[in-house]
Amino acid sequence: MSPGDSILDVQNLSKFFPGGRGTTIHAVNDVSFAIRPGEILGMVGESGSGKSTIGRAIVGLAHATSGQIIFRGQDITGLPEKKFRGLRKDLQIVFQDPWGALNPRLKVRTIVEEPLRLHTQMNATDRRRRVEELAQLVRLNAGLLTRYPNELSGGQLQRVCIARALATNPELIVLDEPTSSLDLSVRAGILRLLLELRTETSIAMLFISHDLGTVRLISDRIVVIYLGRIVEQGPTEQVFKAPAHPYTQALLSAHLPPDPAIDQGRHILEGEIPSSVTLPEGCFFAGRCPVAVEACSHQRPTMVTLDGDHQAACLRISEGANSIGDAPILGGPKQVSAQSNTASGRTP
Amino acid sequence: MTLLEVQNLHTHFITRDIGNQVQVAKALNSVSFKVDAGEILGLVGETGAGKSLTALSIMGLLRPPAEIVDGSIRFEGEDIVAMQRDELNRIRGAAIAMVGQNPRGALDPLTRIGEQIARVARAHDPQLSNDKATSMAVESMERVGIADPLRRAQAWPHELSGGMAQRVLIAMALINGPRLLIADEPTTGLDVTVQAQILDLLRALVQELNMGAMIITHDLGVVAQYCNRTAVMYAGRIVEEGGTRSVFGDPRHPYTKALIGSTPEKLDFTLDAEVGGGPPNLYALPPGCHYIDRCPKAAAQCNSMPPNLALSATHHALCHFAAGDQARAS
Numbered sequence: 001m002s003p004g005d006s007i008l009d010v011q012n013l014s015k016f017f018p019g020g021r022g023t024t025i026h027a028v029n030d031v032s033f034a035i036r037p038g039e040i041l042g043m044v045g046e047s048g049s050g051k052s053t054i055g056r057a058i059v060g061l062a063h064a065t066s067g068q069i070i071f072r073g074q075d076i077t078g079l080p081e082k083k084f085r086g087l088r089k090d091l092q093i094v095f096q097d098p099w100g101a102l103n104p105r106l107k108v109r110t111i112v113e114e115p116l117r118l119h120t121q122m123n124a125t126d127r128r129r130r131v132e133e134l135a136q137l138v139r140l141n142a143g144l145l146t147r148y149p150n151e152l153s154g155g156q157l158q159r160v161c162i163a164r165a166l167a168t169n170p171e172l173i174v175l176d177e178p179t180s181s182l183d184l185s186v187r188a189g190i191l192r193l194l195l196e197l198r199t200e201t202s203i204a205m206l207f208i209s210h211d212l213g214t215v216r217l218i219s220d221r222i223v224v225i226y227l228g229r230i231v232e233q234g235p236t237e238q239v240f241k242a243p244a245h246p247y248t249q250a251l252l253s254a255h256l257p258p259d260p261a262i263d264q265g266r267h268i269l270e271g272e273i274p275s276s277v278t279l280p281e282g283c284f285f286a287g288r289c290p291v292a293v294e295a296c297s298h299q300r301p302t303m304v305t306l307d308g309d310h311q312a313a314c315l316r317i318s319e320g321a322n323s324i325g326d327a328p329i330l331g332g333p334k335q336v337s338a339q340s341n342t343a344s345g346r347t348p
Numbered sequence: 349m350t351l352l353e354v355q356n357l358h359t360h361f362i363t364r365d366i367g368n369q370v371q372v373a374k375a376l377n378s379v380s381f382k383v384d385a386g387e388i389l390g391l392v393g394e395t396g397a398g399k400s401l402t403a404l405s406i407m408g409l410l411r412p413p414a415e416i417v418d419g420s421i422r423f424e425g426e427d428i429v430a431m432q433r434d435e436l437n438r439i440r441g442a443a444i445a446m447v448g449q450n451p452r453g454a455l456d457p458l459t460r461i462g463e464q465i466a467r468v469a470r471a472h473d474p475q476l477s478n479d480k481a482t483s484m485a486v487e488s489m490e491r492v493g494i495a496d497p498l499r500r501a502q503a504w505p506h507e508l509s510g511g512m513a514q515r516v517l518i519a520m521a522l523i524n525g526p527r528l529l530i531a532d533e534p535t536t537g538l539d540v541t542v543q544a545q546i547l548d549l550l551r552a553l554v555q556e557l558n559m560g561a562m563i564i565t566h567d568l569g570v571v572a573q574y575c576n577r578t579a580v581m582y583a584g585r586i587v588e589e590g591g592t593r594s595v596f597g598d599p600r601h602p603y604t605k606a607l608i609g610s611t612p613e614k615l616d617f618t619l620d621a622e623v624g625g626g627p628p629n630l631y632a633l634p635p636g637c638h639y640i641d642r643c644p645k646a647a648a649q650c651n652s653m654p655p656n657l658a659l660s661a662t663h664h665a666l667c668h669f670a671a672g673d674q675a676r677a678s
């Protein structure tokens with residue numbers, strides 16, 4: 001994909017934080033990806049893998065340590081807040097926690113209207129009309145517009161946040177775990193809404209989540225992050241059906257389908273994600289990888305194209321030895337974890 | 349063998365308002381279920397349903413204004429609601445152990461983990477020598493898959509990862525050889541790859557030690573993949589209970605259907621959308637079905653208490669229409 005095709009191009013983005021006592025937290029490490037107009041890109045990775053930091057850097061809430069963020073062909077990396085203001089209208093973000101994201105002293109109507117006042121020339125009547133239109137778009141009962149945030153449920157609040165983000169018709173929205181703090185049935189409503197928005201508008205989205213089921217449902221393409229690095233990216237179904245990186249394979253197999261009839265063979269990883277203070281020299285995953293060889297611990301793998309848009313960064317792909325399917329299954333106490341999961345089939 | 353049998357448990361929050369009027373929040377309303385040795389029961393439901401309160405009621409850890417107002421909790425045949433404090437202490441923490449949701453918060457930051465685990469053993473048996481308690485702690489750490497337990501026993505809580513902290517809590521829960529283990533959201537907040545390690549460990553321990561276990565969660569994946577039986581809770585009632593395959597394969601309560609239909613894997617746009625709104629006010633519960641205000645199928649009957657319909661010997665649902673739509677039409 002050439003840069004001209006995409007609405008957003010992230011190139012070699014790194015973001016480090018001071019970690020105290022002279023150490024450095026390598027939150028994001030040389031990440032490159034692109035988002036096309038109208039596309040939903042899902043970003044998955046475990047806690048601390050740098051997803052939010054990437055999202056925040058894109059919308060100018062965190063400054064990149066190195067690398068570029070190119071929005072509609074314009075380099076917006078490190079743009080001062082004043083200059084960024086002109087872009088706000090086209091670049092929005094929705095956070096995980098709807099309770100913390102809204103000013104409790106403002107009525108919902110005022111909250112949704114705020115970006116219109118700040119970033120557009122609309123007059124009061126037009127703004128009013130637009131707010132009602134937005135309420136309808138996010139399936140929020142218009143009666144709720146006169147309430148305060150504490151009078152709304154979590155799902156309703158998240159709809160308010162989404163309405164506010166949509167107000168100025170942005171071209172890209174970063175959704176940082178927009179459903180994780182919500183109860184299942186409430187979450188379903190928001191997912192439904194996002195799927196509807198996807199057909200009713202042409203807004204591109206970066207959808208950050210650690211829930212694989214949600215990401216699969218909503219995204220056109222996905223990016224898999226491990227320790228601040230992209231290990232794999234590609235069209236959603238391709239990645240889910242034929243995950244190439246050993247970490248992606250392990251991650252997908254650790255996902256628990258909410259259906260006892262699905263009996264998934266699993267690969268349990270040993271250990272946990274290493275610290276982002278001292279990064280491993282070679283592949284970040286080598287220490288936990290069941291198919292790692294000597295070279296993996298000192299050589300950083302580069303992205304290998306598997307098929308069209310589908311790429312993964314693993315040294316063992318070229319030998320065809322990247323599948324953890326035939327590797328011995330690790331971990332768990334006394335070999336029991338090697339069994340497949342038949343929960344109800346195992347009544348003693 | 350039935351280890352735990354909870355029958356018609358009612359736990360309420362009883363307070364007085366400024367006008368000295370008694371206010372009652374009916375948080376658990378006739379909860380009944382049982383747990384057998386060697387099986388895992390999954391207790392699911394949305395936030396505020398009463399899952400943790402059920403666990404606290406069993407553990408005897410309720411604090412005022414929460415109070416068990418009716419019902420029985422039988423552990424190996426003995427009613428622990430009627431039991432005296434010291435008798436209860438003998439069971440709690442030893443025969444029945446609990447693993448809480450926040451592993452870090454549950455550890456004392458100023459005590460090495462081996463000593464913390466040993467302390468639990470000594471609390472149960474004050475005669476125990478320090479050496480014996482320490483070796484029991486190391487043994488327990490080994491059993492939960494902590495590598496190099498002798499060295500790890502010297503670690504401080506802040507040196508542990510989330511998954512390791514959860515293993516330590518499980519080691520602590522196991523040290524007195526419990527016959528029933530209650531785990532309240534044991535993997536919430538852990539990474540998926542680590543979650544799988546912890547759940548595999550719990551399942552292995554249940555089989556190996558022939559314990560009974562109850563896992564409280566709002567993650568249907570955890571229940572579907574790890575629990576033999578499933579109990580679905582809504583507004584302080586178990587609305588459906590049965591073998592996991594049966595409940596997931598043929599859910600009969602509209603709430604169970606909505607819950608299963610809400611997972612991204614099953615998100616079904618053809619299903620009747622819920623009427624919306626949240627759970628009912630515990631201070632003013634509706635007289636009949638608690639789900640009435642959200643149920644797309646609610647009818648006049650639903651204003652009266654629904655029966656706990658048996659769909660098979662082991663599968664029940666608390667709904668007037670659980671037998672199927674035919675029954676409704678007639």
Ligand SMILES: Nc1ncnc2c1ncn2[C@@H]1O[C@H](COP(=O)(O)OP(=O)(O)OP(=O)(O)O)[C@@H](O)[C@H]1O
Nearest residue numbers: 017025027046047048049050051052053054210276
């Ligand atoms: N402002 C900050 N100062 C110092 N360290 C930070 C800061 N923000 C993030 N980090 C660190 O950067 C790393 C990546 O964090 P980030 O929040 O981006 O991860 P994430 O993938 O969003 O995780 P989660 O799934 O838990 O939300 C973590 O180690 C985190 O502790």
Ligand SMILES: Nc1ncnc2c1ncn2[C@@H]1O[C@H](COP(=O)(O)OP(=O)(O)OP(=O)(O)O)[C@@H](O)[C@H]1O
Nearest residue numbers: 361373375393394395396397398399400401402566
């Ligand atoms: N002091 C109190 N007075 C009145 N009601 C209370 C009080 N404390 C808790 N409750 C209510 O008791 C109910 C049961 O809470 P419980 O913690 O058991 O829910 P839960 O199912 O564990 O939810 P979660 O999934 O959020 O952990 C909740 O609806 C809660 O609002």
Ligand SMILES: [Mg+2]
Nearest residue numbers: 051052053176
């Ligand atoms: Mg985050």
Ligand SMILES: [Mg+2]
Nearest residue numbers: 399400401532
């Ligand atoms: Mg709880």
